[in-house]
Amino acid sequence: MTTRIDARFAALKKEGRAALVTFTVAGDPDYATALAILKALPKAGADVIELGMPFTDPMADGPAIQAAGLRALKAGQNMHKTFTAVHEFRGGDDATPIVLMGYYNPIYIYGVDKFLADAKAAGVDGLIVVDLPPEEDLELCLPAIKAGLNFIRLATPTTNDKRLPTVLKNTSGFVYYVSITGITGAAAPDTGKVAEAVARIKRHTKLPVCVGFGVRTAGHARAIAQSADGVVVGSALVEAVRQSLGADAKATSATMPAVTDLVRKLAAGVRGAQRVFMQP
Amino acid sequence: MQSQIDGSVSLTLLSGVKRELRLRRGREKESRMTVQQLNSFRTGPDEHGHFGIYGGRFVAETLMPLILELESAYAQAKADPAFTKEMDGYLTHYVGRPSPLYFAERLTAHCGGAKIYLKREELNHTGAHKVNNVLGQILLAQRMGKKRIIAETGAGMHGVATATLCARFGLECIVYMGSVDVERQKANVFRMNMLGAKVVPVESGSKTLKDAMNEALRDWVTNVESTFYCIGTIAGPHPYPMMVRDFQSIIGRETREQLQAAEGRLPDSLIACIGGGSNAMGLFHPFLDERGIEIYGVEAAGHGLDTGMHAASIAGGRPGVLHGNRTYLLMNEDGQINEAHSISAGLDYPGIGPEHAWLNDVGRITFLSATDDEALNAFQLLSKLEGIIPALEPAHAIAKVLELAPGKPKDHLMVVNLSGRGDKDLDSVARHLEGRVR
Numbered sequence: 001m002t003t004r005i006d007a008r009f010a011a012l013k014k015e016g017r018a019a020l021v022t023f024t025v026a027g028d029p030d031y032a033t034a035l036a037i038l039k040a041l042p043k044a045g046a047d048v049i050e051l052g053m054p055f056t057d058p059m060a061d062g063p064a065i066q067a068a069g070l071r072a073l074k075a076g077q078n079m080h081k082t083f084t085a086v087h088e089f090r091g092g093d094d095a096t097p098i099v100l101m102g103y104y105n106p107i108y109i110y111g112v113d114k115f116l117a118d119a120k121a122a123g124v125d126g127l128i129v130v131d132l133p134p135e136e137d138l139e140l141c142l143p144a145i146k147a148g149l150n151f152i153r154l155a156t157p158t159t160n161d162k163r164l165p166t167v168l169k170n171t172s173g174f175v176y177y178v179s180i181t182g183i184t185g186a187a188a189p190d191t192g193k194v195a196e197a198v199a200r201i202k203r204h205t206k207l208p209v210c211v212g213f214g215v216r217t218a219g220h221a222r223a224i225a226q227s228a229d230g231v232v233v234g235s236a237l238v239e240a241v242r243q244s245l246g247a248d249a250k251a252t253s254a255t256m257p258a259v260t261d262l263v264r265k266l267a268a269g270v271r272g273a274q275r276v277f278m279q280p
Numbered sequence: 281m282q283s284q285i286d287g288s289v290s291l292t293l294l295s296g297v298k299r300e301l302r303l304r305r306g307r308e309k310e311s312r313m314t315v316q317q318l319n320s321f322r323t324g325p326d327e328h329g330h331f332g333i334y335g336g337r338f339v340a341e342t343l344m345p346l347i348l349e350l351e352s353a354y355a356q357a358k359a360d361p362a363f364t365k366e367m368d369g370y371l372t373h374y375v376g377r378p379s380p381l382y383f384a385e386r387l388t389a390h391c392g393g394a395k396i397y398l399k400r401e402e403l404n405h406t407g408a409h410k411v412n413n414v415l416g417q418i419l420l421a422q423r424m425g426k427k428r429i430i431a432e433t434g435a436g437m438h439g440v441a442t443a444t445l446c447a448r449f450g451l452e453c454i455v456y457m458g459s460v461d462v463e464r465q466k467a468n469v470f471r472m473n474m475l476g477a478k479v480v481p482v483e484s485g486s487k488t489l490k491d492a493m494n495e496a497l498r499d500w501v502t503n504v505e506s507t508f509y510c511i512g513t514i515a516g517p518h519p520y521p522m523m524v525r526d527f528q529s530i531i532g533r534e535t536r537e538q539l540q541a542a543e544g545r546l547p548d549s550l551i552a553c554i555g556g557g558s559n560a561m562g563l564f565h566p567f568l569d570e571r572g573i574e575i576y577g578v579e580a581a582g583h584g585l586d587t588g589m590h591a592a593s594i595a596g597g598r599p600g601v602l603h604g605n606r607t608y609l610l611m612n613e614d615g616q617i618n619e620a621h622s623i624s625a626g627l628d629y630p631g632i633g634p635e636h637a638w639l640n641d642v643g644r645i646t647f648l649s650a651t652d653d654e655a656l657n658a659f660q661l662l663s664k665l666e667g668i669i670p671a672l673e674p675a676h677a678i679a680k681v682l683e684l685a686p687g688k689p690k691d692h693l694m695v696v697n698l699s700g701r702g703d704k705d706l707d708s709v710a711r712h713l714e715g716r717v718r
Contacts, residue, residue, distance in 0.1 A: 109615030182502040
């Protein structure tokens with residue numbers, strides 16, 4: 001049986017275009033607004049949804065996503081509410097893949113077996129856990145595969161050819177190529193280098209390769225989508241949430257449109273790359 | 281149920297998964313058995329960096345290749361007599377080792393029980409035990425060709441030690457320090473600047489040691505090719521807990537020789553304060569297999585364990601994963617990390633080294649805790665009795681000596697690690713004592 005992730009990438013391949021993968025943080029700036037954003041993402045052009053599980057100490061994230069996580073935690077977000085949001089989303093959308101992304105401690109404390117069962121039941125398709133390299137596969141990766149969830153691994157500029165097979169071994173769904181050595185929301189990647197890296201990873205795997213970290217604008221997205229199977233945008237969306245907040249740091253009527261407008265522009269960028277991509 | 285993985289048939293993968301999960305269950309069972317049948321407490325970690333269930337390598341993929349490179353570079357250095365010789369030379373002539381093992385006669389008389397020795401790590405160059413480890417790591421960084429050194433610091437002693445050795449070897453040095461700590465340890469910030477290091481105040485989270493470590497890890501992820509991360513305690517991803525312990529173990533090895541010379545025998549008890557736990561492990565590790573020796577680690581109880589305002593991970597935490605390792609952590613029911621509290625910036629961390637976590641579980645180390653007030657009292661008492669102003673960190677250990685020593689016989693030999701000197705704490709102690717001292 002293929003997962004929603006496999007089905008979505010297969011369909012996009014037929015369309016001949018890359019995926020727009022969006023990242024927002026569950027519960028940011030509050031549960032209800034975050035859920036409304038989540039539900040609006042597919043229509044605005046998100047092909048795959050990454051939903052951040054907030055954590056107090058996100059060691060691979062830049063200031064934008066750190067702040068988003070703290071906003072969500074302050075508003076009372078927890079793992080249970082994240083699953084509830086996914087479940088509510090699934091009530092209206094059974095096709096768009098949802099990938100939970102975060103750090104291991106909240107999962108470990110929730111309980112690995114319970115986490116996997118609840119994630120599966122809520123309609124989660126895959127997991128990205130930043131601080132679980134292949135060396136720690138026994139923790140969550142292998143149990144997740146057994147539970148029928150895709151475990152999506154990050155490959156980075158430091159993952160050389162010798163190490164790539166180790167990284168790819170238990171990876172499924174797609175490979176997330178981190179375009180820079182750095183934290184989320186840092187400098188924009190060099191698209192030429194990204195294309196080389198994607199080609200290098202593709203020599204080792206048939207899985208789709210999505211590229212993220214530092215992608216902010218429709219222009220970046222278009223350029224990356226020429227060579228990658230998907231473009232991940234996170235910090236820019238999370239920053240749009242922040243800029244829309246009122247003086248009391250609460251959501252305003254501008255919050256949801258701020259995110260969906262940017263997603264629409266990014267989607268146009270990704271789809272605009274189709275023509276370039278299709279030409280020899 | 282499986283998606284297709286990289287074109288291979290999913291069934292093969294699934295059976296592989298089942299086999300590996302069986303292996304894991306086996307390993308956990310084995311680990312429980314080992315606890316009962318341990319021949320030695322000194323053989324850890326295993327090749328994956330585990331001390332029982334603790335330790336490991338929970339880091340972003342960007343760092344993983346470098347961590348493997350570091351592991352291999354350290355293994356080579358450890359086996360190279362030239363590395364040991366170089367270290368020994370600097371330890372003698374630059375750090376000033378061996379540090380004295382000093383019989384604290386008046387403290388002993390005051391307590392009226394155990395014969396108390398102080399291991400004088402505060403007399404090392406830079407004023408604390410931190411330099412032992414930094415020297416090792418900087419020499420290793422040199423071997424690895426890294427020219428840019430980053431470090432996190434709490435009280436500033438690790439930062440000062442790192443800045444010092446970077447000055448000595450002409451390396452660029454960036455120290456991350458929580459802005460709260462920058463404020464309460466101004467003297468050390470000035471020292472680091474004087475030594476040519478750049479101190480970066482960290483404004484995120486609780487603005488203390490935990491956040492400084494987050495920020496250092498973020499720097500490392502960004503500058504991974506050029507940069508060596510000099511971690512100050514026996515925490516972080518493997519091989520750091522093992523490597524830092526090895527560098528600090530000179531404290532215990534010297535103590536063993538010095539006490540043999542002074543008393544003709546081994547100690548009866550050892551005691552040290554524990555934040556991450558490097559000074560404690562440095563003293564304890566060479567003695568772990570002498571099972572008759574009582575070993576006490578003293579955590580910071582802040583305002584009191586029942587107030588929630590403390591930094592005692594063993595007493596008030598539970599196992600979780602942070603900063604590259606599994607260990608006891610202070611956190612809420614959702615696995616979100618709590619802010620630690622201690623009067624001592626060096627103990628103000630919501631975790632503890634993984635080897636301590638394991639030694640707690642197997643019952644080899646007894647963990648105690650001392651409050652801010654107990655540490656302040658001990659700070660003043662040692663100053664007046666022995667003419668030695670301790671740092672607030674080892675003042676926590678002294679506080680428990682005052683409780684333990686009176687109950688011991690007069691021939692009981694107790695060694696306390698006096699891990700740092702108190703100059704850096706004078707301003708903040710003065711503030712705390714305002715209105716209390718005549």
